[in-house]
Amino acid sequence: MPGTRIGEKALTCLLYLSALIIIGILLAIVGYIVYKGLAMINLDFIMQAPRRAGKEGGISSTIVGTLYLTVLSLAIAAPLGVGTAIHLEEYAQKESYFAYLVTLTAETLAAIPSIIYGLFGFVFFVIYLKLGWSIWSGSLTLAIMVWPTITRTAQEAILSVPREYRENSLALGASKWQTIRKIVIPAAIPGIVTGMILALGRAIGETAAVLLTAGTSLGMPLSPADPARSMSVHLYMLAMEGLSMERAFGTAFLIIILLLFINYLANRSMSLLSHNGG
């Protein structure tokens, strides 16, 4: 039937087109930001502190603030997330109500918009715990936000470790914890690291939650008790208040570079996982 043939061709064309559009959009965004931002990038922009609210100077304090926030939030969320995953996969009874509750919580947390985390962090950490606008408040808020991501990926990584490894280890007289520590976690580590890197990327890009909890101070943050402005927040302020579009694009460019680098790391550890054969 000629009708079906034409229909099939049209469908193939449409599918091809949609794939093309996706690539086009990505290239347009990255291309435009590179085109607009590259002109701003030099050592001064990276190394100098912002002056006149960011209208002049560089973005050094926001880079430091971003690194501070992401590293600290990951340091809090990683043990929590991996611990949760180990509990769910290795200790909790599969049908137990508690395991169901934890999984449901993680899923719900993952679906909450980040501005809600920001509001919660603002009320709880900034005001109630009197941490003020600080790296502590920001990191704790980000940690809660990325915790489900880390849990989920760690769960999958642990689940993919063959059951035979556990049986063999236990049959050799190893305790459950020895088996987890010496066999399960080493075999799952590439997957766990991938999850952490994804979480890192999410934390770096986060604006709303950080704006409400770490503040917008342009000073160089020294201790975690200091307020800080992350690169994403800085970009938002620069663009929103019309301070300097060139600098906004310069910041955007650096964020994208950072994220691409992190994605590259995630892919690398993924391929490591497949090399080890799980």
Next chain:
Amino acid sequence: MEKAIKMKSRELNLFYGNFQALYNINMDIEENRVTALIGPSGCGKSSFLRSLNRLNELIEGSRISGEVFLDDSAIYEKGINVVELRKKVGMVFQKPAVFPMSIYENVAYGPRIHGIKKRSELDEIVCRSLQSANLWDEVKDRLVAPANQMSGGQQQRLVIARVLAVQPEVILMDEPASALDPISTARLEELIAILKTRYTIVIVTHNMQQAARVSDYTGFFLHGCMLEFNRTEELFLNPRHNKTEDYITGRFG
């Protein structure tokens, strides 16, 4: 001459939830002999094997009644240290699951778990275990190579070396040759013949010729019951039960 009994089960029943997998198993396992467990799939022979080192406990909802003894101690008694039991009763599984680490580290895993830290001591155990498993000559120059690059037959012998490194008294083997080619299987059977001089071996097998070749005693399992237990020649030549005869002559299974 008095036979030395290494392990025995008395009135052993095993349940998975509401399903009863074993009924009243009474078996004497003689020291330094090979005892084979045969029977069709799902007959309970692997379940019985796994109740000898309490590995069945890993399955949620499993429970037993009756008793299993290692020497004179009841292994299901409260206060029995499962770690100590599994050190004494090692196990080789159907699929050789080598850990994703080097050949050396695979063998050293057990001794390390049990607290041996000195490198020279570990070196000696690794060497001795690999020699006992007939693997030393093939791997002595590449102990640091990843274990999962070895052939299937080598992996199975590595797993045996890993068990020997813990210095067990009993070795349980759950269809150890089912994933091996005929040459590797022949090597494994030779190895079993050597190992039985120092260890007590219980082997589950689907292969009746294998049971006849390697074992001294054979137990025939059907639907969770042990229908017959006897010296291997006796069981194969003069089966007492007609179901046994049907099975070993290939009429079902």
